[in-house]
Amino acid sequence: MLQIRNFTKIYKGGKKAVDNLSLTVEAGDIYGFIGHNGAGKTTTLRAVVGILDFKEGDILIENMSIKKNPVACKKMTAYIPDNPDLYEHLTGIQYLNFIADLYEVSKRDREDRIRKYADMFEITKNLGDSIGSYSHGMKQKLAIISALVHQPKLLVLDEPFVGLDPKAAHLLKQVMAEMCKQGTAIFFSTHVLEVAEKLCNKIAIIKDGRLLANGLTSEVKGNQSLEEVFLELTDENVQAAI
Numbered sequence: 001m002l003q004i005r006n007f008t009k010i011y012k013g014g015k016k017a018v019d020n021l022s023l024t025v026e027a028g029d030i031y032g033f034i035g036h037n038g039a040g041k042t043t044t045l046r047a048v049v050g051i052l053d054f055k056e057g058d059i060l061i062e063n064m065s066i067k068k069n070p071v072a073c074k075k076m077t078a079y080i081p082d083n084p085d086l087y088e089h090l091t092g093i094q095y096l097n098f099i100a101d102l103y104e105v106s107k108r109d110r111e112d113r114i115r116k117y118a119d120m121f122e123i124t125k126n127l128g129d130s131i132g133s134y135s136h137g138m139k140q141k142l143a144i145i146s147a148l149v150h151q152p153k154l155l156v157l158d159e160p161f162v163g164l165d166p167k168a169a170h171l172l173k174q175v176m177a178e179m180c181k182q183g184t185a186i187f188f189s190t191h192v193l194e195v196a197e198k199l200c201n202k203i204a205i206i207k208d209g210r211l212l213a214n215g216l217t218s219e220v221k222g223n224q225s226l227e228e229v230f231l232e233l234t235d236e237n238v239q240a241a242i
Helices: 041-048 070-075 092-102 107-120 136-148 166-181 193-199 217-221 226-234 236-241
Strands: 002-010 016-025 030-034 056-061 077-080 154-158 185-189 202-207 210-216
Touching: 002 041, 016 041, 016 056, 016 185, 016 202, 016 210, 030 041, 030 166, 030 193, 041 056, 041 154, 041 185, 070 077, 077 136, 092 107, 092 136, 107 136, 107 166, 136 166, 166 185, 166 193, 193 217, 193 226, 202 217, 202 226, 210 217, 210 226, 217 226
Parallel strands: 030 185, 030 202, 077 154, 154 185
Antiparallel strands: 002 016, 002 056, 202 210
8 A cells, every 4th residue: 555665855954854764554554653753753754645755765655656646646645744734714614524625525425424523523513613713632633534534545644642632542543443444554653652552563663764673563572562672772772781
């Protein structure tokens, strides 16, 4: 579903944010992408969804290059950033219909999906209010619903549990698991290692833009916890003591 091939991103000034990254997310995967702040996670996710341009390497979605076929790739993808930037002058329902229009979702399908997820995340009564009046958590929920309304084949999330209350975070995990059973590929970054260990069938660990480990979660962590493995691989003090 998603293939990242030798992806390198160098910002102006020569800062190399990501260095020769390659990994594959298959249909049905819940793939956790973990690393310290500044490791290159958000840069990678933004390149995957076509927000950030790059010269070196390529990113394929369903064997189509995001460089050469950006519109076709984006039609199959949904992205939830860590801090959703929504149109605050719109009401919640206006925004959801706007997104559904962009993805050409039928009236019946959008109504069914909006009703399902708005009820699930308990914001149905707020859909008529302007987004500017929403709390951060409510905006996060609206962004989640907007990402699900067209049933993406690839769902990309950047720290999706930040700002969600415990119940909403639990519901999102359930939705993610349900989508993967239906063949959706999910690629997401998180700092919550316990969640990644329990939820993800595959894991990638990145530091300073370079991939340190990736593969099946059970193989990456072995007999240790994911937290122990992560610290061993990324903490220079721990590495020096080994």
